[in-house]
Amino acid sequence: MSDKEKKQGTSISRRNFLKGVGTGTVAATVVPSVLIGSEEAAEAQAGDAISTATIQLNINEKMYEVEVEARTTLLTVLRDGTDTSGDNVDLTGAKLICDRGECGGCTVMVDGKSVYACMMLAIDAQGKKITTVEGLANGDDLHPVQEAFIQHDALMCGFCTPGFIVSSAALLNENKKPTLEEIKTGLSGNTCRCGTYPFIFDAVKTASRKM
Amino acid sequence: MASWGEASESRLIGKRITRLSGKDKVTGKAKYTFDINRPGMLYGRILRSEVARATVMGVDTSEAEALPGVKAVIPLIEIGNQLRYQGQEIAAVAAETDDIAKDAIRLIHVDLEELPHVVTEADAMADSAPQIREDWAGNQSEPNIREDGNLQAGFTEAAVEVEATYHTPVQTHVCLETHGHVVEWEDEQNLTIWASTQGVFGVRNDFAQHFELAPNQVRVITEHMGGGFGSKFGPGIEGRTAAELSRITGKAVKLMLTRKDEHLVAGNRPSMTQNVRAGATRDGRLIAYDMKGHGTGGISSGAGFPAPYVYHVPNLRTERVNVAVNAGNQRAMRAPGHPQAAFAMDSLMDELAEKLGMNPLEFRRINDANEVRQAQYTLGAQEIGWQRRNNVPGSGSGVKKRGMGVGSGQWGGGGGRGTEARVTINSDGTVEAVTGTQDIGTGVRTVIAIIVAEELGLAPTDIMVKVGDSQPGLQSGGSGGSQTTPSVAPVIKTAAAAAKQKLFERIAPMLEAPVGDLRVGTGTIYVVSDRTKTITWEQAAGQLGMESISEGGHWDEELRQNGAAGTQFAEVEVDTQTGALKVIKIVAIQDCGLAINRLTTESQVNGGVIMGLGQAILEERVMDPVTGRMLNANLEDYKVPGTFEIPEIKSIVFDTHRRVTGVGEPPCIPTPGAIANAVYNAIGVRIRELPLTPDKILTALAEKKA
Incomplete structure (x- = not known):
């Protein structure tokens, strides 16, 4: 810890907390609400210029160069990031729903494994292969999971659907023929409020037969 | 014709x-509202009260305004006014990024003078409670009283009586796309709003009125929408705030509620408490019903429920009041008032049937005038295998005990x-x-x-x-x-x-x-x-x-036709050592007239059952009486159904005629009652309060033993 941080004692801003602990799954840690608006929190922010870094990310087999803060999550880059060329990344399929790794709405694949993009710092995604829901189809040819979701009406409002699609595809990457119980386990990190689960289970079974 | x-x-x-x-x-x-990115768009955030009741003595926004990247800070409450629940709006910011907006919110200093609060119905109704609504003595609305027949004569005729208290807690909607808007003014007279709403014209008219514009100067777009369940009508304070921030800055502004905000201020299903005394004749007719009940819709009213529900009682008296607490306002939630009413009524029906020594399904047949549901009782009993249920509740052997129950519902949808x-x-x-x-x-x-x-x-x-x-x-x-x-x-x-x-x-x-x-x-x-x-x-x-x-x-x-009858049967398994409740199967038979699209109608029925399941076994807003805060305003501690909770669901689209009837709400109504009755049939001890969590089940089992 730096002297400055020591002086602040128990007052921790999200940014300083991240600096102190380094990177990892603390991205969604929030400032205790008692500190919001407090003098300590303000002090932690004031005169503390935000440093940024320019990083490269491989998303859906395309390289993006983005400027990020240490605290910037992968999800923020996907949804709100701007490439240094000036184009918005604008991959808004992954959603921010719970903001703390509970609902799976932001699920993407990192090197083939499903990851909560709200819980991963953008800088930690460097050098990895990121696949979002937008990158699953091969041109007009939908991924079998996508086809099956349409066929079985495994979606209603559709807000959780990108997360479920990516989680289902990642599940089938690891387990070609999952049982119903294995499907439930594989998708247990995703939440749907419309209640589409029964048809999601059907869709994953259908997709597994086609893959 | x-x-x-x-x-x-x-x-x-x-x-x-x-x-x-x-x-x-x-x-x-x-593209949902949340996904709209406009050129030069700013991000809005709202600073909200962390206390349940206080007078605002001062708001200092100077540090927030000085933060690089902040483009506007506006107050949302006047100095001297009272904050009446956690989450109430204090001020708003617009900034170049969402992270900067978050930082700016933390730099707003608020000086509050805290006032005594009440956040539970019991505290609000206590003699010593502070009065939190000037127009409601004792924090209660004027009672809504209904009388029919002759209650005393009814009880005289009754062969059996049940007296019981049923309770359902406040639930929140948990829309996965939070409430929010993207607002962009083209000039001083014309604006476009991307709104996460259930009613584009309602939002349009509200904005037009608020900003004194002609309706056609306001365009509202909702291409896709991430869940509303009754909570997304009108722009709310957050919508008008987004428009105000956009007007001041001359930029598009996106302002979506946070997950915590969504639990605190974006609506909820009111609680319900019913103290009921009811009687039935020896031949199984409901004959008398006396109910005194209340519920809370937060600081607002709207905590009503129909009682008695579905079944006919000739002699009755009902008395209902709204109770005010320092918590966010209720909004319509999928079949407002009905699921909680159905839970209480269907529990009561089973309790009366048992006293009569009658099969609960037979008792319903006698008291239900609806012909559609009569047919559904027969079909549902076949589908679930009603003859397999315990004739003596709780009589199953082993640690894990199974049971079956039935519940009913009625909706309009015309x-x-x-x-x-x-x-x-x-x-x-x-x-x-x-x-x-x-x-x-x-x-x-x-x-x-x-x-x-x-x-x-x-x-x-x-x-x-x-x-x-x-x-x-x-x-x-x-x-x-x-x-x-x-x-x-x-x-x-x-x-x-x-x-x-x-x-x-x-x-x-x-x-x-x-x-x-x-x-x-x-x-x-x-x-x-x-x-x-x-x-x-x-x-x-x-x-x-x-x-x-x-x-x-x-x-x-x-x-089209009005009137959608529904019946559901549940089979459950209760682990009597851990209190864990597993719903094994739900048979949901939903009257829906002509189903234009059978596939999406089935999805609606599945969805209703799963929302009812959440209400039955998981969902509850937990308030801390001491701090006045909601303790589970997130998706970790406020549980909604996930993959492991999903039973086998047999959704039967019961199309009884060739006219269209809406079916969005009714399938969530019978579920909690059916599950609660199934739990009773499994363990032989009645739990009269939702959700049916392991702690309640273990406590009930312990009391039964003692």
């Missing part, structure tokens, strides 16, 4: 059709007037159907396509459906009350029929046949008396030249 025709004649209506928005939703292309629509046939053969409704996930976009395609002999994918935009100026009501399909479908049907008639008139001379002899085939038009005279749809439309056909429709009462 208008009609949907016979089922045997329908090519598309009543079949299983995949939804038109499917591809956009599975590829991530579907739709109403007020929808305008146009169906347009262009000379290139394309067809557009435009109306001002919105597809909030129910699949009405596809329903519209099916109806037009059926009428014109085309495929649903041939129809370009435009909904969720106020700009064409074709009005429709909000999507609530299970009213969307029964309101929209008749207008679309008559518009498509009128467009077809116009097309027939235009091509009849070419086919040398009377207009009345023309029919649509599949992608063709032919003369019924001479099938050699058949032309393709494209050939027919090609006759239109530069003049498209564009026809409106009208709402026709004969095409």
